[in-house]
Amino acid sequence: MALEGYFNVKDFGAFGDGKRSDTEYIEKAFAAANTQGGGVVWFPPGLYLIDQGSTVGRGFTISDSITLAGTGTGKPQFDTEKEVDPFATNGSKLLIKNPDIIPIFVTGLGSVIRDLAIYHQHDDLSTVPWLPKTFKEAIHVFGHDVLLKNIYLRNPYVGVVSEGVGRLSIDRLFGQPLYTGIDIDNATDTVRISNVHFWRFWSAAESVAKYTFDNANAIISRRNDNPHFSNIFAIGYRTGFVFRKSDYGITSKFRINNADIDNCKYGIIIESDAQRTTGQVVNYTFQGTNESESGIRIEAPDVTVQCGNIRIQNVRTNGILVLGPASFLAIDNAWVESWDKSGQHFPAIEAAAKGAIVSVGFNFLARNGGDIQVKGNFGGNVIYPNNNSWPEAAPWW
Known part of the structure; x- marks a missing residue:
């Protein structure tokens, strides 16, 4: 029996198999939540392919009183350039193939995103010289009183971008952003960033390590x-903290x-x-x-x-x-x-x-x-x- 206020994306037709597009069905879940004044848009364990957006450049817009939640990111495996299954972890995951989409765009007051993983699909690591695809950021925060908790950013080009917020909390963010981990601008009230772990979860390939050491900034x-x-840990970046x-x-x-x-x-x-x-x-x-x-x-x-x-x-x-x-x-x-x-x-x-x-x-x-x-x-x-x-x-x- 469905819990009141919970909107299971699979109930709206999402596949979660990483092969068929889930965008349309996830949008229906968001529409249903908005109609009822908010709630939890829930992603059961699976790999959800996001390949388009209802708004240009955006996958899903999180508005007032909406929580986007999964069942945990699973245990990230340590992949290599020879990995066989790049998505073999448990939990709730979004797969991004389109570099022009921001999968999660937060505009609301009191929005929460938690217990999710976001994967981006990059080219073969054996390419010389290797360069990442220049995806848009995985999460863009343009709201107030926003909480991001227990998020695994497997290999985005840019992880979290926040602009013009009042009160932003990030707790337990981990992964391997390839160009920028967190970028915050014009925060006019409390910003609390804690328990960040940027490590070589996705790949320890020499080509990737060279790129991030030469070009990438953690925060x-x-x-x-x-x-x-x-409680910030970052390894292999050009800079740990940049004030700009x-x-x-x-x-x-x-x-x-x-x-x-x-x-x-x-x-x-x-x-x-x-x-x-x-x-x-x-x-x-x-x-x-x-x-x-x-x-x-x-x-x-x-x-x-x-x-x-x-x-x-x-x-x-x-x-x-x-x-x-x-x-x-x-x-x-x-x-x-x-x-x-x-x-x-x-x-x-x-x-x-x-x-x-x-x-x-x-x-x-x-x-x-x-x-x-x-x-x-x-x-x-x-x-x-x-x-x-x-x-x-x-x-x-």
Whole structure:
């Protein structure tokens, strides 16, 4: 017996076999829910082919009081370029073949999307050079009080895009976005992004890894007020966090708490046009490769960032670099290790712009790296509490 308020897409004719189009039948389920003032559009376990949209560029629009839900994403398998069945997981999945469709477009107040997987179909990984198909984003949020929970983005070109929202929550988002994971702009109220895991769930092929390392960003924040990012893990991207100016402005009072950026080129970048960005970074680690640049890189002027409990290791150049004039970076409890892998005398921490200030507080450990620990160039200053000079690096214990 059907539960009141639940609209099972298979009751409206959806196949869920990944071969026949389900678009028409899913639209009927949404129409029925809207007629009754909302409800839960439910996807039983299956693979639902979305190959067209009722609105140009959109698959399904989630309006007020609509919840789009599945029965869980299943356990993602670790695929390779030799995979036999690319869709052999349990749970509720949407399959996207048309690169011009945004499968889920959220406009409503109080909308929820949960317990779903979204798969995109890309070309053979053996193609040299390999490039992903430039699909539109998997989820576009243009509403308020929106919750995304337990979503597996198997291999989208772009994962989640949000613009002009008031109150957005993302909890337990995982997968392998190939160009952008999350991109948020003009959020005027609370944004809470937590439990994000971007890993090589889809493919560990060398061609894919090279593309994402050279081109992809895990999280982009543009003009946002007080966004919180917690429990974030990203591996193999060009950048873990990018702070970038948009037509609306810049990010203020961001907070990064419990983040692990692994095998990326950069950890955190505040780009050159994002003047006056402010924020805090707490409990942050960056583990790079021989091609990695910096764990924290501030390019914009007049930036103020406070850091505590950070560890940066294995970078080709600086562990931390401040290039923005008159920018201020305050650091306590910092550990920089194995920097300057290039051997070109990059300091572990460098203020390399006029008026840039790095305040290195208590408990700074620099070891197994280049021959310069800290340096201020072109009028920049490095401030040590109660010290006029900095001794040889030594553990704080």
